[in-house]
Amino acid sequence: MPVQDWGRTAYHDSTRRQKAQVQQRIDGVVGDELIFTEHDPVYTIGLRVGAGAHLLWDPAKLAAQGITVAETNRGGDITYHGPGQIVGYPIVDLSARKDLHAYLRFLEEIMIRTLGAFGLAAARREGLTGIWLADRKVAAIGVAVRRWVTYHGFALNVDPDLTHFDGIVPCGIASSDGTVTSLAAELPAAPTMAEVRTVLAEEFQRLWPEFINSE
Amino acid sequence: MSIPVFSQLMDLKDTSRKPSWLRAKLPSGPGYQAVRKLVDNHELHTVCQSAQCPNLGECWSRGTATVMILGNICTRSCNFCAIQTGRPTEYDIAEPARVADAVAKMNLKHCVITSVARDELADGGASIWAATIRAVRYRNPQTAIEVLVPDFKGRFDQVDTVLDAEPDIYNHNVETVERLQKPVRVQARYDRSRSTLRHAKSRGFTTKTGIMLGLGETREEIEQTMTDLVDDQVDILTIGQYLQPTARHWKIDRWVHPDEFAHWKEHGLKLGFGVVESGAMVRSSYHADEQSEKYTGIEHLNTANALAG
Numbered sequence: 001m002p003v004q005d006w007g008r009t010a011y012h013d014s015t016r017r018q019k020a021q022v023q024q025r026i027d028g029v030v031g032d033e034l035i036f037t038e039h040d041p042v043y044t045i046g047l048r049v050g051a052g053a054h055l056l057w058d059p060a061k062l063a064a065q066g067i068t069v070a071e072t073n074r075g076g077d078i079t080y081h082g083p084g085q086i087v088g089y090p091i092v093d094l095s096a097r098k099d100l101h102a103y104l105r106f107l108e109e110i111m112i113r114t115l116g117a118f119g120l121a122a123a124r125r126e127g128l129t130g131i132w133l134a135d136r137k138v139a140a141i142g143v144a145v146r147r148w149v150t151y152h153g154f155a156l157n158v159d160p161d162l163t164h165f166d167g168i169v170p171c172g173i174a175s176s177d178g179t180v181t182s183l184a185a186e187l188p189a190a191p192t193m194a195e196v197r198t199v200l201a202e203e204f205q206r207l208w209p210e211f212i213n214s215e
Numbered sequence: 216m217s218i219p220v221f222s223q224l225m226d227l228k229d230t231s232r233k234p235s236w237l238r239a240k241l242p243s244g245p246g247y248q249a250v251r252k253l254v255d256n257h258e259l260h261t262v263c264q265s266a267q268c269p270n271l272g273e274c275w276s277r278g279t280a281t282v283m284i285l286g287n288i289c290t291r292s293c294n295f296c297a298i299q300t301g302r303p304t305e306y307d308i309a310e311p312a313r314v315a316d317a318v319a320k321m322n323l324k325h326c327v328i329t330s331v332a333r334d335e336l337a338d339g340g341a342s343i344w345a346a347t348i349r350a351v352r353y354r355n356p357q358t359a360i361e362v363l364v365p366d367f368k369g370r371f372d373q374v375d376t377v378l379d380a381e382p383d384i385y386n387h388n389v390e391t392v393e394r395l396q397k398p399v400r401v402q403a404r405y406d407r408s409r410s411t412l413r414h415a416k417s418r419g420f421t422t423k424t425g426i427m428l429g430l431g432e433t434r435e436e437i438e439q440t441m442t443d444l445v446d447d448q449v450d451i452l453t454i455g456q457y458l459q460p461t462a463r464h465w466k467i468d469r470w471v472h473p474d475e476f477a478h479w480k481e482h483g484l485k486l487g488f489g490v491v492e493s494g495a496m497v498r499s500s501y502h503a504d505e506q507s508e509k510y511t512g513i514e515h516l517n518t519a520n521a522l523a524g
Contacts, residue, residue, distance in 0.1 A: 119316075122308070
């Protein structure tokens with residue numbers, strides 16, 4: 001499966017590009033592709049009711065921190081994207097499977113295996129989408145589909161500015177139920193963004209055929 | 216089949232004194248010091264220390280140790296084993312990274328990793344197991360990875376979590392003959408342990424198990440156990456002398472003569488095991504690199520196990 005690296009992008013630009021790619025996938029102009037990017041600092045508000053209320057900072061504070069706010073049509077609550085975080089947008093055709101929950105579990109498995117390679121035993125938490133290191137969330141997942149072609153995807157914290165998560169209630173999860181972490185915060189020597197992208201892509205490509213071909 | 220009568224050579228039932236063939240080498244040299252420092256610096260446990268292994272001196276002097284993950288306290292209370300029983304407190308999601316680094320620094324071409332049983336965890340510790348295998352492989356792509364795992368209470372989903380990480384050798388010890396399972400292994404069961412070995416084999420993995428002699432088993436029982444394990448298509452069998460850790464542990468029954476160990480090796484190979492390591496000092500990880508050369512090596516790493524389909 002081809003992998004694209006869009007480099008650093010503004011959130012709205014990448015959403016436009018994703019939608020164009022989805023249309024091309026529906027039209028059969030392109031095949032399944034995995035896209036990586038790294039966003040300018042942004043809070044994105046998902047479709048969950050009440051997600052907007054989980055933005056804590058006022059416009060002045062947001063401007064001072066250089067963080068913009070964007071509404072989006074992915075599932076889930078509010079989250080943060082920014083430099084040091086790998087964002088993965090698989091634009092893939094799910095019509096052979098037609099199971100969004102299985103796809104979420106598949107994305108989680110990719111990240112569990114990737115984090116394992118870097119020496120961290122990550123896990124799922126019952127009822128909480130995303131990837132956790134004990135009660136610390138290291139990756140968020142939020143997807144959308146159009147005619148069973150997926151867009152949006154996952155965000156894995158390699159070494160972002162974790163203080164930027166203070167401006168929101170991340171994913172609507174109160175700090176008593178969990179906090180946010182990164183590979184750099186968990187490991188004595190964190191891998192580079194490029195290393196992590198490579199392993200993510202390898203695991204994705206290795207597991208995808210089995211996933212899409214099972215019932 | 217005739218078996219030599221060893222009792223004429225010496226009184227093998229006099230367990231108050233160790234026979235000459237059980238003298239362990241004392242730890243020495245730069246290799247030993249380096250391993251000791253590595254284990255300390257990486258905050259790792261080793262089964263060499265926790266199980267009071269008689270081979271520690273020799274193996275560490277060769278620059279190799281068997282790391283024991285998931286803590287130093289076991290939820291099981293097997294009567295042969297020196298590892299402390301209790302309620303474990305350690306659960307370190309970054310332990311796999313330290314294990315991988317230690318394996319890299321020991322520069323092992325074959326590493327053996329083991330763990331305590333963690334029956335209190337929802338996944339039995341399988342996710343730390345899987346991450347450990349992946350981390351060791353990522354850092355050490357040329358190193359064969361042998362895992363010596365608990366029975367996961369026979370939960371194949373947990374066994375699968377470990378197998379999905381693709382260890383080169385799946386090792387789980389049945390420890391003794393069927394009759395002595397309950398008194399010696401307490402919470403473990405012969406059938407359940409065998410079922411996990413069969414499950415790993417059904418997925419094409421190289422499997423390995425081990426038994427101890429000197430626990431009170433009969434020759435017929437040893438033969439039956441070996442027949443059972445060959446039926447399970449186990450590839451590698453280790454047979455060693457039971458050593459009683461303390462007076463409170465299961466009473467040692469006898470010393471097993473080297474000629475008898477040699478006999479069991481020959482018997483096992485005839486039955487169909489790929490490799491049988493049989494000797495008083497043999498333990499699961501003792502010279503494991505040489506034991507399993509047939510099943511590892513470059514062409515067998517990762518998914519390309521010797522018997523993988």
